[in-house]
Amino acid sequence: MEPHSHPSEKPHPSPLNYIVIGVILTVITAIEVWAFYWDVPMPLLVTFFIVLSIVKFAIVVLFYMHLRYDHKLFGSMFTGGLLLGVGVALGLIALFGNFFVGDRETAHAPEPTFTPTIIAPRETPTGTQTPGGGTPRPVTGEGVFIAKGCGGCHTIQGLSGAVGQVGPNLTNIGTVAATRKPGLSAEQYMRESIEQPGAFVVSGFAPVMPALRGTMSEAEYQALVNYLVSLK
């Protein structure tokens, strides 16, 4: 046999053995890719994939990384970290309650439907009512924006409470709105987007905006549109 590289190690496999192991690993990968296109029930296929990848993982660690031939201390250091890592991964998955794989629409298990959080309207921000019977404050677009919960999903830099990430950033919406749909001015686009939220959904965002036009008075609505269009 070849000379040992270290007194604690048993002899390592020959180059030919390494190549045979490489062929085995390639065949397993080919079977995985082939199986991907089979018409097999998903849970079965997922189990099959996970088993095969554990086999590949073990082959590389035992033979290519020589753990089978090396001192136990090396193996225990790695296995310790590996078990902790797998534990952390399973813990994270269990904690967030999502063992489910694949697409939301095709899941067999009922998936909680995603609804954006709407911040509860405050009592007075639009200026239409005032506590204590003081002078009604004028209706402002910012006030309507916050009162209707828009800030829960949209960010407007400089407006306190408008920090949401669910919908597009509206910091420069006055400029952007004019370019969204050919033939629509910024104000026309703004009105369409609020009255029919699904008419045009910006790429990368989900069509989840609620229809809130019905919750506003004409004055509030006009103030909101004016405010948004003014954000250049």
Place this chain on the structure above:
Amino acid sequence: MAMTPHTVIPDEHYTSTGLSHRKLLMWIFLGSECLFFGSLIATHMVNRGKAALLHGESPACLLDIPITSTSTFVLLMSSVMMVLAVSSAERGKLGSMRFWLFMTALLGSGFLLFQVYEFNLFVDEGLTIGTNLFGSTFFTLTGFHGTHVTIGVIWLLSILAISFIRPDMVKNPLNVDIAGLYWHFVDIVWIVIFTVVYLVGRLGVECAGA
């Protein structure tokens, strides 16, 4: 000065275990890397199903199984080259060690080119690290893996260069062995990513083009 088989390898510093501390440290490091990648993979699994749709379908539709299978094969072959380099080093064959090290680095770079192609494609399709939960967790995970491969390629090329400048420095096969451990680890992490993120992640997702 060529290495010859049966060279008595000057052992490293005395250690109470009789084991190389450099090698032990590498194994401890790889153990900690399991925690690192385990967390990133789990984060992707937990969040990918909650991502906002892209062009009306799941962002997982962008995953290209045939292309990624090819890049997986390239990385797997690089592991075979690596183990042959370690084997050559152990048998004191400097020339073949250089050849296999070069092949490993070459295939590793090939894998990185596939990743550059994939990332470009995704960004062109509108999926970036800031687009949604799928993009954030996918690019963080595969980006960190790609960084590991890049570091590995630099490491292997450094050993290759040193073998020409100071051949006596690579006389101890442990230097190639430790780099090999790192390289194989990067390969097994990809084995898990390919299975969990690509194959399992793409299963059962309804896509328009497929």
